[in-house]
Amino acid sequence: MWDNELKIAKRAIYLAKHELNNNIEYEILSLEGKDIKLSADKISEQVIVEYLSRNSDYSILSEEIGESCNFDTNGPYWIIDPVDGTMNLYRGFPMNCISIALWNGEEPILGVILDLNNDFLYYGIIGEGAFCNQKQIFVSSVNKKNQAILATGFPTYFFYDDKILNEFINNIKDFKKIRMIGSAALSLCYVASGVFDLYKEDNVMLWDVAAGIAIVNAAGGWYEIREAQNDKWGRKVICGKKCLLSD
Known part of the structure; x- marks a missing residue:
């Protein structure tokens, strides 16, 4: 279509x-x-x-x-x-x-x-x-957080205060590895192709992730996107293997 x-x-x-x-x-x-x-x-x-x-x-x-x-x-x-x-x-x-x-x-x-x-x-x-x-x-077959690679980053509008940084650490500490490559779009490509297992980033701009979210979803992945407070087009995004959130 x-x-x-x-x-x-x-x-x-x-x-x-x-x-x-x-x-x-x-x-x-x-x-x-x-x-x-x-x-x-x-x-x-x-x-x-x-x-x-x-x-x-x-x-x-x-x-x-x-x-x-x-x-x-x-x-x-x-x-x-x-x-x-x-x-x-x-x-x-x-x-x-x-x-x-x-x-x-x-x-x-x-x-x-x-x-x-x-x-x-x-x-x-x-x-x-x-x-x-x-x-x-296709997205990866990894279904355990302690075996999974999380892609994330500190976007331009990230708030660097102690509370948010502590929350950030608590959210990522149970993953086997963390990757920050400085490109949200490519991070999502690696999720879609099974190189990484999950992508999570707050206060990222929609244009950074829009194409990648579509590709991950088309590759069999899941996504959740919510509005962020930093900008009209700011978003909070989780994308990849949904089972890794509850593991």
């Missing part, structure tokens, strides 16, 4: 990657707070937004420009993270990607994520399976 939209998202991602490859010297646009903005974010976003706007009638939510004109969540809309893992890109840590999702209200429809370092393309449509470079992927 959504095959055409999937093709559009894939094409937009590859066009953005091509443009990024032609602009390998990135200008720092902002270092405000714990965030960083590079010209790469703007370059990628412009290509994607222009292509999606020409080839579909859906509203757009994107990290840099925010909501498109006449933005409406009462129907399908695109969610774009033009570069997820911008600090990683800036420092040469090979964990960054481009992420495009299609949602309807608070429900994912599909997601496409391109790992910029090895050309792994992750994608999935809810109810139709998830894939990495045309090979179907």
Whole structure:
């Protein structure tokens, strides 16, 4: 049902990657707070937004420009993270990607994520399976917390006070291993492909996780998403193997 939209998202991602490859010297646009903005974010976003706007009638939510004109969540809309893992890109840590999702209200429809370092393309449509470079992927079979790998992180808007940090430690201490790679989207790709078992992060922005949530769900995973207090588009997200929450 959504095959055409999937093709559009894939094409937009590859066009953005091509443009990024032609602009390998990135200008720092902002270092405000714990965030960083590079010209790469703007370059990628412009290509994607222009292509999606020409080839579909859906509203757009994107990290840099925010909501498109006449933005409406009462129907399908695109969610774009033009570069997820911008600090990683800036420092040469090979964990960054481009992420495009299609949602309807608070429900994912599909997601496409391109790992910029090895050309792994992750994608999935809810109810139709998830894939990495045309090979179907599935969430892991691990069902015990003490054997599971949790992916998490400290997002830009994380509140670093003692109470919240203690709660954070209590929530993660029973897992076998913890991984923080600086890219929510790629973390979710690794959950979808069974490399990691669960992803949990508070105060993360919707565009960071929208495509990944769709891909994990298409790969047989579960998700819970709630509004956070940091921003209109801030979210609290748990995604992966539901059984690991009650173990």
